Amino acid sequence: MNVIVEREKGLLELERRIEELRAATTSQSVDMSSDIRALEEKYAQIQHEIFSSMSPWQKVHMARHPNRPTTLDYLAQFARFDELHGDRHFRDDPSIVGGFALLGTRSVMAIGEQRGRDTKENLRRNFGMPSPEGYRKVRRLAHLASRLGLPIVTFVDTKGADPGIASEEHAQSEAIASCLYEFTQARVPVVAVVIGEGGSGGALALSIADRLIMLEHSYYSVATPEGCAAILWSDAGKAEEAAARLKLTAQDLQGFGIVDEIVPEPLGGAHRDAAGSVARVLGSVESSLRQLSALPTAELLEARYRKYRRIGAWHAERLEAIGDNL
Amino acid sequence: MPTPEWLRRRRSKNQNDGAALWTRCVKCAEVLYRPDLAANLWVCTKCGYHFRMNAFDRISTIVDNDFVEIGNEVQSGDPLEWVDKKSYPAKLAADRENSQLGEGVVCGCGTLTGRDVALGVMDFHFRGGTMGTVVGERITMLLEEARKRRIPCIIFTASGGARMEEGMLALMQMAKTTAAVARFMDDGNLFVTVLTDPTSGGVSASFAFQSDVIVAEPKAMIGFAGRRVIEQTIRQKLPDQFQTAEFLLEKGHVDMVVDRHDLKAALGRILEYAAAEPVAAGSDR
Numbered sequence: 300m301n302v303i304v305e306r307e308k309g310l311l312e313l314e315r316r317i318e319e320l321r322a323a324t325t326s327q328s329v330d331m332s333s334d335i336r337a338l339e340e341k342y343a344q345i346q347h348e349i350f351s352s353m354s355p356w357q358k359v360h361m362a363r364h365p366n367r368p369t370t371l372d373y374l375a376q377f378a379r380f381d382e383l384h385g386d387r388h389f390r391d392d393p394s395i396v397g398g399f400a401l402l403g404t405r406s407v408m409a410i411g412e413q414r415g416r417d418t419k420e421n422l423r424r425n426f427g428m429p430s431p432e433g434y435r436k437v438r439r440l441a442h443l444a445s446r447l448g449l450p451i452v453t454f455v456d457t458k459g460a461d462p463g464i465a466s467e468e469h470a471q472s473e474a475i476a477s478c479l480y481e482f483t484q485a486r487v488p489v490v491a492v493v494i495g496e497g498g499s500g501g502a503l504a505l506s507i508a509d510r511l512i513m514l515e516h517s518y519y520s521v522a523t524p525e526g527c528a529a530i531l532w533s534d535a536g537k538a539e540e541a542a543a544r545l546k547l548t549a550q551d552l553q554g555f556g557i558v559d560e561i562v563p564e565p566l567g568g569a570h571r572d573a574a575g576s577v578a579r580v581l582g583s584v585e586s587s588l589r590q591l592s593a594l595p596t597a598e599l600l601e602a603r604y605r606k607y608r609r610i611g612a613w614h615a616e617r618l619e620a621i622g623d624n625l
Numbered sequence: 626m627p628t629p630e631w632l633r634r635r636r637s638k639n640q641n642d643g644a645a646l647w648t649r650c651v652k653c654a655e656v657l658y659r660p661d662l663a664a665n666l667w668v669c670t671k672c673g674y675h676f677r678m679n680a681f682d683r684i685s686t687i688v689d690n691d692f693v694e695i696g697n698e699v700q701s702g703d704p705l706e707w708v709d710k711k712s713y714p715a716k717l718a719a720d721r722e723n724s725q726l727g728e729g730v731v732c733g734c735g736t737l738t739g740r741d742v743a744l745g746v747m748d749f750h751f752r753g754g755t756m757g758t759v760v761g762e763r764i765t766m767l768l769e770e771a772r773k774r775r776i777p778c779i780i781f782t783a784s785g786g787a788r789m790e791e792g793m794l795a796l797m798q799m800a801k802t803t804a805a806v807a808r809f810m811d812d813g814n815l816f817v818t819v820l821t822d823p824t825s826g827g828v829s830a831s832f833a834f835q836s837d838v839i840v841a842e843p844k845a846m847i848g849f850a851g852r853r854v855i856e857q858t859i860r861q862k863l864p865d866q867f868q869t870a871e872f873l874l875e876k877g878h879v880d881m882v883v884d885r886h887d888l889k890a891a892l893g894r895i896l897e898y899a900a901a902e903p904v905a906a907g908s909d910r
Contacts, residue, residue, distance in 0.1 A: 460830075462850030462858050467868060470878045471849035472829035479803040480835055484811070499787075500799060500830045500849075507800050521787045521796040521827075529854070531709065531789050545792045546705050555704070557793055607804050608765065610797040611758035 303360045303568065306349050310567075313342045350566050353516065356542040359524055361516040362495045366570035368577055370396055370411030370454040373494065376577045377402055377409065383440060389469065392433030394424045394457075397440045402452065403585055408444035410437055411454030412505060414495075427496075428461040431474035434504050438474075438481045445485040450588050453505040455493045458523050460501030475504045482507035483607075488591035488599060490584050492562075493517045493549070494569075499526070509603050510587040511557065513549035514580065515564040519557075520547035557610065560587070650674055666885045675842050675885055677822055679724070680731040680748035683781060687744060687889055688735035695732045695743075695770055696763035704758070707790040716752070716790070724750040728759040729784070732767040734776070738893035740900065743771035745780040749823070755788035756828055761798025764832065768805040777815040777896055782833045785851075786826020799831040806835045815899040817892065820847050820870070820879065838895055839879045840888070841870035847879075 317338050320331045353361065361367070374380045378401040385391040397410035414427030421427075429437075444451045460471055482489060482505075491508035497519030506519075513519060521527070524542035525535040552558040562580050569576035591599065648657050652674035662669070666686055667676040684692055707713035721727065729751040734743050745767045747754045764780065771778040787795040810816050818836040820829075822845035830849055833839075841847060848868040856863055866872050870882045883891045 460849065462854050464855065464859065464863070464867070467848050467850065467855070468876055470834070470876070472825075472847075473834040473878060475830040475849070476803070476832070476834040479799060479831055480807050483800070483804040483807045499796065500827055503796055503799055504830075507803070519793060521789060521792050526854075527789050530785075530851075540709075544705065544707060544709070545789075547792065552793055555794060557797060604804050604808070607797065607801045610801055611762050611794060 301360045303364055355548055356539045358516050358548050359518050359542050361568050362518050368573045370413045373454055373577050386432040386435035390432050392430050394427050394429045395433035395436050407450045407452050408440055409452045410440050412457040427457045430461045430466050431469040431471045434474035434478045438478045441481045445487050450488040453491045455497050455502045455506050456495035457498050457501045458496055459498035475500050478504040486596050490587045493519050498523045509591050510559045512560045513558045514562050518547040520545050668885050677749045680746040683746045692733050692735040696766040699759050699762050701759050704794050705792050713790040720751045726751050729754050730760045730763050732763045740896045741776040743767050743778040747783045749783040754784035756798050757788035757791040757795045761801050764802050765805040768809045772809045779817045781819045782824040782828050783821045784828035799827050802832050806832050821845050841879045841882050845870045847873055
């Protein structure tokens with residue numbers, strides 16, 4: 300059960316009543332404007348109460364909201380998108396979508412994790428949890444982009460890599476490890492956007508980037524809160540507690556220097572204005588690409604190395620020397 | 626060559642620990658005399674089970690009695706100010722006491738059958754060998770040193786994955802170590818990993834499987850997702866051999882499964898082959 304969907308129910312009821320009153324005003328020419336205004340004020344007040352300050356757990360559920368824009372919703376607002384399929388070894392993984400795209404007038408390689416928007420599609424897309432074949436497709440497309448000089452734009456939205464028997468047999472570890480390798484070495488600008496869930500290594504495989512953007516209510520975590528609770532306390536039921544401790548919100552991660560930019564969402568979440576939210580994200584991606592494309596390749600790669608080289612929080616006597624003396 | 630200080634300290638601790646003079650084999654339940662077990666490289670004298678090794682014990686079986694540590698001055702912080710049943714600093718302190726290690730990996734340089742080598746050894750006894758910022762930093766420092774000196778690098782993995790108590794900073798160590806691996810390998814240097822029991826999660830999905838040659842110890846459990854997670858997902862028991870080193874060898878994921886007694890010699894031969902045919906700088910991995 301999604302806690303955000305639950306909280307939205309009362310609001311949707313209010314919305315319906317406001318609509319009814321509006322309809323009555325028009326059809327019966329009765330003036331109910333003061334009633335409508337009162338309901339609208341109440342609506343705004345409740346909306347503010349629910350969404351103006353959300354707990355990490357609520358944000359996790361916002362990131363999982365069934366109506367939240369998915370990778371395909373972002374790709375639909377590119378000027379053009381031509382999907383490429385397959386890992387060239389075994390199969391095409393539908394939980395990864397990628398291909399040539401035009402962002403404004405710029406040719407890019409766009410790649411994202413795709414969950415389903417209903418049960419049927421979720422089964423086909425394995426709830427957005429990629430198999431090794433999916434990661435091998437990612438790697439292939441990233442390599443192609445690097446060779447052709449096309450910037451790479453990725454959309455991250457997964458609970459994590461698929462943890463099944465077949466995935467182990469097909470070397471899930473190696474598939475992710477190779478993706479990481481490819482992205483650290485890609486000779487083109489890479490911009491990654493966490494649009495929903497950023498779960499563990501399965502998300503990292505698409506998000507080693509020169510610039511990491513997160514939506515305001517997306518999350519990115521070393522493991523899903525359920526996974527973390529299961530690992531540490533053998534009790535997935537303690538997920539809410541794990542979410543509170545993991546510092547997984549975009550705001551926390553900006554504080555750690557992991558996230559470069561947070562794109563705001565409308566009150567109530569990105570799905571309240573999907574088209575506007577997608578447009579804002581793509582605007583940010585474009586401006587990041589403009590800046591990154593101005594850098595010579597060697598500088599770009601050096602900056603990417605240093606970006607990750609610096610991430611950590613340990614202490615040592617020689618602290619200053621590390622990272623500046625490569 | 627005289628016994629190095631670190632090894633003497635290590636051994637004296639083992640010898641003074643009277644309570645642990647005997648131990649039981651995890652696999653066949655045979656009662657084993659610890660000094661015999663140590664002399665047999667922590668391999669059960671009855672059934673051949675490979676015990677999980679302490680990092681310094683491991684190092685002493687691999688290097689030619691010389692080893693200079695790198696990065697041991699790097700110590701854990703508490704970036705998330707994590708508290709559950711215990712605080713994270715308290716957990717670290719307990720693990721330091723129990724394992725006699727500063728953190729979950731020991732890195733340094735030495736020689737192996739006469740050749741210079743950079744060696745990293747993870748230790749499951751410290752926080753389950755999990756990778757946090759210190760493990761990531763030490764491994765990165767090791768790879769940077771190996772790259773600077775143009776010497777091969779060997780890393781022994783033993784890890785449950787990324788360390789939860791350091792959150793995203795732990796996950797990002799996969800990115801950091803990968804970047805260091807890529808620079809090291811792209812310069813034409815040899816990278817070898819030895820996967821020991823267990824190797825999973827964020828470590829298996831990063832440097833463990835990025836190397837040129839992947840060696841595994843017999844019966845080691847190696848995989849991305851933990852056994853329990855998979856069983857919960859599919860709601861059925863997995864066969865015993867699933868995710869073992871032998872299973873991975875059959876599936877083509879590792880190059881060789883080598884008994885601990887033959888490991889140093891096997892690594893020595895790999896270094897020798899690589900030295901005879903230097904790989905040109907900048908060539909594709």
